[in-house]
Amino acid sequence: MENTIKYILAILIITGYACNNNSKTGPQLADTSVSDTLITAKIDTIFVDTVAKTPEIKEETEISFADSIDFKKYEVGPQERIENAPIDWSSYPEARDFRTRITEAYKDSDVNFGGHYVISIFGCGASCIMGFMVDVRDGKIYDLPLGEENSCLFAEDRALGNATSRLFIAGVCKENLEAKQVYYKAYLWDEDKKEFEKIEAAAFLKKT
Structure with a gap:
């Protein structure tokens, strides 16, 4: 009986450690995903701004x-x-x-x-x-x-x-x-x- 109780306690300790470890890993992966999205958004914004600010080139009319x-x-x-x-x-x-x-x-x-x-x-x-x-x-x-x-x-x-x-x-x-x-x-x-x-x-x- 004593051995059974020790066995159950051991399982509970291992399970709790695993859960704590996973909870730390999860947010890190989520942060990486958000970070990648922001970088892409910044690049897109810079590209759009550049295009918007490019002056329109007007063709000169040649006189014959x-x-x-x-x-x-x-x-x-x-x-x-x-x-x-x-x-x-x-x-x-x-x-x-x-x-x-x-x-x-x-x-x-x-x-x-x-x-x-x-x-x-x-x-x-x-x-x-x-x-x-x-x-x-x-x-x-x-x-x-x-x-x-x-x-x-x-x-x-x-x-x-x-x-x-x-x-x-x-x-x-x-x-x-x-x-x-x-x-x-x-x-x-x-x-x-x-x-x-x-x-x-x-x-x-x-x-x-």
């Missing part, structure tokens, strides 16, 4: 000055496509200094100015561009009205032309950076004289 220019007024009409004649370097000996640029632009290129010409344009320093055009019919070279004389410090657009028009816009310029108005450095190709002549904006700007 070519749209206001009446190239068709000086149209030469469609021309029959012919094979480009060899470049006649003797027609403009000074152009040999830019032989590579002119040759690369001219080689197998389609006419891109005045019905018969392929133009080549390249930089010549700060706010400066220059170029030549080659007649596909005989390969003769002509100077474009560019360079320092026709450059502008505040250029909105430069070297505007058309494959079927004799009108060439060397520059669309402003007096200063804040100016709202623009002025044009424009020329008209005279096919008979084989030269460019200045033309005023009133003659080629479309009526609004």
Whole structure:
């Protein structure tokens, strides 16, 4: 009988110890679970705040000055496509200094100015561009009205032309950076004289 009582007491002691031990473990696991949830919530909150505070990026509207220019007024009409004649370097000996640029632009290129010409344009320093055009019919070279004389410090657009028009816009310029108005450095190709002549904006700007 005494042994039985000792056995029962032993079981009760072991059971009580186990319960106490489990009660300590339970809250620890629960705390870990809560802690993980809070971390996730904090990360989500930071992500949402970042997105909300990101400034909206607005696309800038580009102004196409070519749209206001009446190239068709000086149209030469469609021309029959012919094979480009060899470049006649003797027609403009000074152009040999830019032989590579002119040759690369001219080689197998389609006419891109005045019905018969392929133009080549390249930089010549700060706010400066220059170029030549080659007649596909005989390969003769002509100077474009560019360079320092026709450059502008505040250029909105430069070297505007058309494959079927004799009108060439060397520059669309402003007096200063804040100016709202623009002025044009424009020329008209005279096919008979084989030269460019200045033309005023009133003659080629479309009526609004």
